[in-house]
Amino acid sequence: MRLLTTVAALRCYLTQRCSQHQFRVPEDLGLDAMSSWYQTAVGLVPTMGGLHQGHLSLMARARQENSTVIVSIFVNPLQFGPHEDYQRYPRTLELDQQMCRKAGVDAIFAPTPEEMGVSQNSLEASQLTQVTPPCAMMSNLCGRSRIGHFQGVATIVTKLFNLVQPDRAYFGQKDGQQLAIIRRLVSDLNLPVEIIGCPTLREESGLALSSRNQYLTAQEKAQAVILYQALRASAAGFGKGVRDRSTLIGLVQQELAKVPNLMVEYIELVNPSTLMSLETVEEEGMLAIAGRLGSTRLIDNTILRDRQPIIAIDGPAGAGKSTVARQVATHLGLVYLDTGAMYRAVTWLVLQKGIALDDECAIAELVSRCNIELTPTDDLQSPVRVWINGTDVTQAIRTIEVTSQVSAIAAQSAVRQALVKQQQSWGKKGGLVAEGRDIGTHVFPDADVKVFLTASVDERAHRRQQDLKKQGQPEVNLERLKGDIAERDRKDSTRKISPLQKAADAVEIQSDGLNVSEVTAQIVNYYQKRLS
Numbered sequence: 109m110r111l112l113t114t115v116a117a118l119r120c121y122l123t124q125r126c127s128q129h130q131f132r133v134p135e136d137l138g139l140d141a142m143s144s145w146y147q148t149a150v151g152l153v154p155t156m157g158g159l160h161q162g163h164l165s166l167m168a169r170a171r172q173e174n175s176t177v178i179v180s181i182f183v184n185p186l187q188f189g190p191h192e193d194y195q196r197y198p199r200t201l202e203l204d205q206q207m208c209r210k211a212g213v214d215a216i217f218a219p220t221p222e223e224m225g226v227s228q229n230s231l232e233a234s235q236l237t238q239v240t241p242p243c244a245m246m247s248n249l250c251g252r253s254r255i256g257h258f259q260g261v262a263t264i265v266t267k268l269f270n271l272v273q274p275d276r277a278y279f280g281q282k283d284g285q286q287l288a289i290i291r292r293l294v295s296d297l298n299l300p301v302e303i304i305g306c307p308t309l310r311e312e313s314g315l316a317l318s319s320r321n322q323y324l325t326a327q328e329k330a331q332a333v334i335l336y337q338a339l340r341a342s343a344a345g346f347g348k349g350v351r352d353r354s355t356l357i358g359l360v361q362q363e364l365a366k367v368p369n370l371m372v373e374y375i376e377l378v379n380p381s382t383l384m385s386l387e388t389v390e391e392e393g394m395l396a397i398a399g400r401l402g403s404t405r406l407i408d409n410t411i412l413r414d415r416q417p418i419i420a421i422d423g424p425a426g427a428g429k430s431t432v433a434r435q436v437a438t439h440l441g442l443v444y445l446d447t448g449a450m451y452r453a454v455t456w457l458v459l460q461k462g463i464a465l466d467d468e469c470a471i472a473e474l475v476s477r478c479n480i481e482l483t484p485t486d487d488l489q490s491p492v493r494v495w496i497n498g499t500d501v502t503q504a505i506r507t508i509e510v511t512s513q514v515s516a517i518a519a520q521s522a523v524r525q526a527l528v529k530q531q532q533s534w535g536k537k538g539g540l541v542a543e544g545r546d547i548g549t550h551v552f553p554d555a556d557v558k559v560f561l562t563a564s565v566d567e568r569a570h571r572r573q574q575d576l577k578k579q580g581q582p583e584v585n586l587e588r589l590k591g592d593i594a595e596r597d598r599k600d601s602t603r604k605i606s607p608l609q610k611a612a613d614a615v616e617i618q619s620d621g622l623n624v625s626e627v628t629a630q631i632v633n634y635y636q637k638r639l640s
Contacts, residue, residue: 109208110215118178118217118271122150125176125214149174149607152274152301154265157181157218158198158319159207162309166278167211169306172609173549178272179208181218185226186236186260198319217272224267239263241289245383249285249376249396250407258289265290269301277301282308282316284394284409288383300521305553308408310336316408323404331367332406335397338363339410342395346412351389353377356412360397373398373405380411389414391536411554416442416539419635420548420555424608425515425596426568427561428619428627429543435628437541440635443484445534445542446492447551450480450527451518452505453496458517459509465516472522480530508576508584512592515599518545545600548611557635558614561627567620568593 112118151174153166163179170177181204188194201218208216221227225236239262245251246258269277279287291303309317314336315329324332342359350356357375364372377386380394389412396409419442421433430448437444454475463470481495494502504510517523531542531551542551548558563571569589576584600608610616615634619627 109205109213111205112215112217113219114223115219115271118215121215122176122178122272125150149275150176150178150272152268152272152277153177153179153213154268154277154279155179155181156183156197156319157204158200158322159204160317160319160321162280162282162317164207164211165309166280166306167208167213169304169612170276170278171212172612173304173607174276176215177213178274179213179216180268180272181216182224182264182268184260184264185221186263187254187257188260189254189257192254193320193323198322217268224264226264236263239266239293241293245285245289245292248383248385249374249378250398251285253373253398258286261286262289262293266293266297266299269294269299274301276304278304278306280308281305281411282318282408284380284396284411285383288381291381314340316406318406320404320406324401328401328404331370332401332404334364334367334370335399335406335408338397339395339408343410343412346389346414351414353385353387356389356395360395364397364399367401369401371400373400391415413538413554415537417556417635417639418535418538418552418554419541419557419559419631420552420611420614421541421543421559421561421631422545422548422608422611422614423543423559423561424545424563424568424593424600426572426593427563428571428624429561431624432561432627432631433541433543435624436631436635439628439632440541443540444492445531445540446482446494447527447531447542447544447547448514449482449492449494449502449505450531451523451544452510452514453480453494453501454478454523454527455510455514455517456501456505457496459513465513468520468522471517471520475523475526480527503579506579508581515596519599545608548614549609553611557631557638558611559631559634560610560614560616561619562616563619565590565594565597 110121112121151170153163153170155163167177167179181201183194183197183199185194205216238259240259241262251258279290281287287305293299294301294303311317313333315321315333316336321329338360341363342356345356345359356377360375364370374397376396377389377393378384378396379386380392386393392411392413392415394409394411396407398405398407400406419436421429423429430446434444457474457478458465458471461474463474478497483493483495485493493500494505528551534540535542535552544551548555569586572589572593573584573586617627617630
C-alpha cells in the first residue's frame, strides 16, 4: 500500500497502475472482449480520516468491485464553520493507515490543505474556484445551521473526482443529505463516476458509527442511542400504515423527549433524492434527525419506502436464474422482471445493425434511442414477451449467436446505464423478482431478499444442451458449451463495468443436484423468513 501526499505522486501512481493492468491483457484476446476483460476500474472512498468500521465497510465494497482502491484522507477546511471542530477533528493517520492496509486498500491520498489549494478555512476567504450545488438542496436539514458546508464538500469532492478519476465512489447513507447532493452534482455536471451509497453501520446498541462518537462521554454515548430508537419507532408506525409527516415526526419527538439534555436541531421528512420536504410519503421518504449531546453534534436517518418487496437473484450464466425467478414470481404473486432479456435484446439489435462489438460509440447511440418493452404472458415457460423498437424478439434473443456476444455488450458502460435506469424505474413500486448478474449489488442494492444462485460448469453446460434441444436448436457439442460457459464466467467476473459479484448480504444456493422446484422452495422459504 502506498501513502501519497501530493497531486503529482497520485497522478504518477494512477498512470502506472493503468499501464500495469493493460500490459497483462492476453495477446489472443479478441476485440469483442476487450471492454469486458480490462480490470482497470478505480474505486474511491473519500474520508476525513478518524476511520472506523463504517469506513471499512465502504472499503470492502470498493475492494470487491474494483481493481484499484484509493482512500482519500483530507480534513476539509471548507466544510467547517467558524465555530465548528476543525482544529480538534480526529487526525489519526498512522491508525488509519493500518486499517486501510488490513482492508486491502492500494493507496491512500492524504494531501495537506495547501496541496489541495485550500489555505484558508472559509469559503469567503478562499480564492479557490468553488462548486455550488442547488440552493434548495443546501438550505434545509444540516444546511440551515452549517452555512457553506455543502458548498465546501462539493468543491473538494469535485477536485478529488478530477484528480483520481474513479469509476466508482463510495459514500455512507448516514450522511443522507451529502449523498443526495453528490449524486445531483455528478448528474448535473455529467461526471463519469458512479456514486455507490452504502448502508449505515451501527454499534450493537444501534448508534450510527461516526468519527465524532469519540467526543461522547460514556453517559452521552448511552443516551445517543435514542436517535436510532426514535427512528425505529417512526419506522414501526410507517409499517403500520402511517404516511403523514406530522404523525411520523411526532413518533420521533415522543422518543427523543426521553433524553431531556438532547438538544434537537431538526427532525425532517424529505424526499431522499431531491431533499424537498414531504407532507406524505407516497413512494419513499428520508426521516432525518440532528441533535447535540454536550458539545457533540449527531445525525442519523432512515429511509421509509412504500413499496412491495423486491427479490434479486444473481449468479453466473446458465445457473437457472431465469427459470427459478419465473417460478418464484409465480409462487409469490410477484412480477418477473427479465433483465437479462433486455441485454440480449440490445445485443440482438447490435448484430442486426451490423455494428462492430468494439464500436462502443455506435452502440451508445443505439441503446440511448431504443425502446424495450417487456409484456407478461400466461405461458409459464415464456412469461415475458420481449419487444425492441416494436419487433418481437422473444425467441431471437435466445440463439447461440446472441448468447455468445451478450457479455461484451452488457459490459459497456452506456448499455448498462441506459438499462439500469429503466429497471430501477420499474422497481420503484416493488413487487417483483429480478435476475441477472448485478441485480443485488447495483440495480436493487436495497432489495429485500438477495440470492446468489450458482452451479458447476459441467452442470450448467448439460442444462444448456438440454434447453437447446427443447427449443429445436441445432445440437451443440457439450465440450464447446463448457468452454463457452467458463469463458463467459471469466468475462463476467473481470469486466470493468458491474462485474459479477455476490452481494455481501446475499444467500448463496449451489444448485447442483437440485431441481427447479427444490431451488424455488428454498428461495420462497428464505423470503418468508426474511419478511417475517
